[in-house]
Amino acid sequence: MASERRTIIRTLLFFVAALLSVEAGFSASPQSSASIGKARATTPPNVILMMADDLGIGDVGCYGHSEIPTPHLDSIAAQGVRMTQFYSSAPVCTPSRFSLLTGMLPNRSRDRLLDALYYADENDLKRGLHHGEEILAQRLKSKGYATALIGKWHLGHGKAFLPIYHGFDYFLGHTGGAIDFWTHRWGYIPDWYRNDELIEQKGYTTDLIADEAVSWIQANSRKPFFLYIPFNAPHVARGWDPKKKDPRLESRVPDEREFVTELQAPEEAIAKFRWIKDPKRRVYAAMVSRMDDAVGRILQAVQQSGLAPVTLIAFLSDNGGDPGWGGSSKPFRGGKTHYWEGGIRVPCLMRLPGHIPAGSISHQVAANLDIAPTVATLAGLSVPAQPVDGVDIGPSLFQGRWIERELFFWNGKTAGAFRSGRWKLVEMPLVAGQPAETGLYDLETDALESRDFASVYPARLKELQAKYAQVKQKLASLPAAR
Numbered sequence: 001m002a003s004e005r006r007t008i009i010r011t012l013l014f015f016v017a018a019l020l021s022v023e024a025g026f027s028a029s030p031q032s033s034a035s036i037g038k039a040r041a042t043t044p045p046n047v048i049l050m051m052a053d054d055l056g057i058g059d060v061g062c063y064g065h066s067e068i069p070t071p072h073l074d075s076i077a078a079q080g081v082r083m084t085q086f087y088s089s090a091p092v093c094t095p096s097r098f099s100l101l102t103g104m105l106p107n108r109s110r111d112r113l114l115d116a117l118y119y120a121d122e123n124d125l126k127r128g129l130h131h132g133e134e135i136l137a138q139r140l141k142s143k144g145y146a147t148a149l150i151g152k153w154h155l156g157h158g159k160a161f162l163p164i165y166h167g168f169d170y171f172l173g174h175t176g177g178a179i180d181f182w183t184h185r186w187g188y189i190p191d192w193y194r195n196d197e198l199i200e201q202k203g204y205t206t207d208l209i210a211d212e213a214v215s216w217i218q219a220n221s222r223k224p225f226f227l228y229i230p231f232n233a234p235h236v237a238r239g240w241d242p243k244k245k246d247p248r249l250e251s252r253v254p255d256e257r258e259f260v261t262e263l264q265a266p267e268e269a270i271a272k273f274r275w276i277k278d279p280k281r282r283v284y285a286a287m288v289s290r291m292d293d294a295v296g297r298i299l300q301a302v303q304q305s306g307l308a309p310v311t312l313i314a315f316l317s318d319n320g321g322d323p324g325w326g327g328s329s330k331p332f333r334g335g336k337t338h339y340w341e342g343g344i345r346v347p348c349l350m351r352l353p354g355h356i357p358a359g360s361i362s363h364q365v366a367a368n369l370d371i372a373p374t375v376a377t378l379a380g381l382s383v384p385a386q387p388v389d390g391v392d393i394g395p396s397l398f399q400g401r402w403i404e405r406e407l408f409f410w411n412g413k414t415a416g417a418f419r420s421g422r423w424k425l426v427e428m429p430l431v432a433g434q435p436a437e438t439g440l441y442d443l444e445t446d447a448l449e450s451r452d453f454a455s456v457y458p459a460r461l462k463e464l465q466a467k468y469a470q471v472k473q474k475l476a477s478l479p480a481a482r
């Protein structure tokens with residue numbers, strides 16, 4: 001009873017905050033902004049941040065793609081906002097996750113986390129997120145939030161880098177880039193943790209993540225919480241044939257081909273897509289569908305706990321789809337690992353009743369870098385001590401105000417991109433294995449990046465090149481950890 005009463009009081013307080021916020025949409029006076037901040041500070045919402053792994057924008061129903069039904073993801077859009085120009089700061093896992101949680105470009109990370117950490121690489125066992133690189137969980141924890149990570153971490157392998165040392169009260173999941181969905185091992189390495197202990201669980205990873213998230217929500221409904229749910233689906237699995245010897249016993253790093261690399265889903269989920277001829281695509285569709293079911297179960301738990309009015313639900317992907325493993329970023333050019341739109345423009349859906357108008361579509365240019373500052377502001381936190389590349393996009397989401405953004409992407413070598421307004425500079429090899437070339441694309445008239453305007457608008461190209469080079473230079477001069 002007491003917990004129900006507390007939930008009702010929080011709900012009422014939040015509605016008051018929401019009303020103040022709606023009113024502020026019609027009045028831009030500093031006083032009303034301050035009162036929103038104050039109201040939000042006293043009634044911080046819960047935050048459930050869900051993320052898919054390698055889910056392209058071309059495989060989400062509400063983005064206009066019907067092959068794989070995603071009714072639960074679509075429901076977030078129907079009750080909130082669907083963002084059409086939302087980017088990941090990097091087209092692969094680790095740097096994308098660094099940005100999401102810190103609000104910083106991955107180029108700022110102490111260990112220069114610009115590529116996916118690899119569990120078999122001895123050097124990568126010493127690399128990851130370091131103390132002093134503050135993440136959203138730590139910030140929210142300081143504000144009294146309960147925090148949990150259920151799913152994939154990929155910001156450092158093994159015990160030294162576990163999420164429980166970085167502001168998460170609770171962790172269930174894995175640290176490596178890709179695990180077997182049934183054995184929960186990264187290849188031959190056990191990689192399924194509860195807090196700091198390796199555990200054995202039976203079941204399909206996506207289902208285990210949903211089970212745990214539902215229980216955690218039910219057990220933590222009495223105070224504000226931050227629940228980060230990075231699904232490992234629909235990323236390809238990296239398993240190991242149990243009949244084969246563990247290569248660590250022979251002190252050797254196995255060849256890529258020695259792993260069991262395959263898409264994995266329960267048989268009954270695959271059966272729903274038996275009409276898809278391509279076997280990879282069929283299993284991939286089942287993985288996406290199973291993840292959508294998991295999202296549905298999580299949304300239901302929020303609803304049944306009476307928390308829906310006081311909970312920000314966000315769903316995004318860490319990078320674009322991998323066409324080599326069944327994924328699609330259609331209609332955009334390229335996919336995972338590319339700086340074409342298909343690699344970095346990702347699905348992003350958010351729901352916050354009373355703040356985000358239901359069924360809205362936002363063309364605001366934004367990035368995963370913006371999630372931490374936006375959530376921090378909602379929770380009433382001040383600007384952090386560390387540099388932040390993201391911005392609070394609350395005014396755009398809640399009041400429809402356009403925020404001018406320039407977005408920078410760079411892998412630290414010879415590939416990257418720079419977006420300024422409608423224009424995008426892309427530094428990418430046009431043919432795999434060839435040196436990178438620089439092109440200029442007009443996303444307003446040609447979002448598919450089919451025409452290079454570099455020779456048509458040389459002055460514009462020069463302007464973007466200069467800005468891109470300037471940021472590169474600044475980031476390259478930052479001290480690295482080692």
Ligand SMILES: [Ca+2]
Nearest residue numbers: 053054093318
């Ligand atoms: Ca990924």
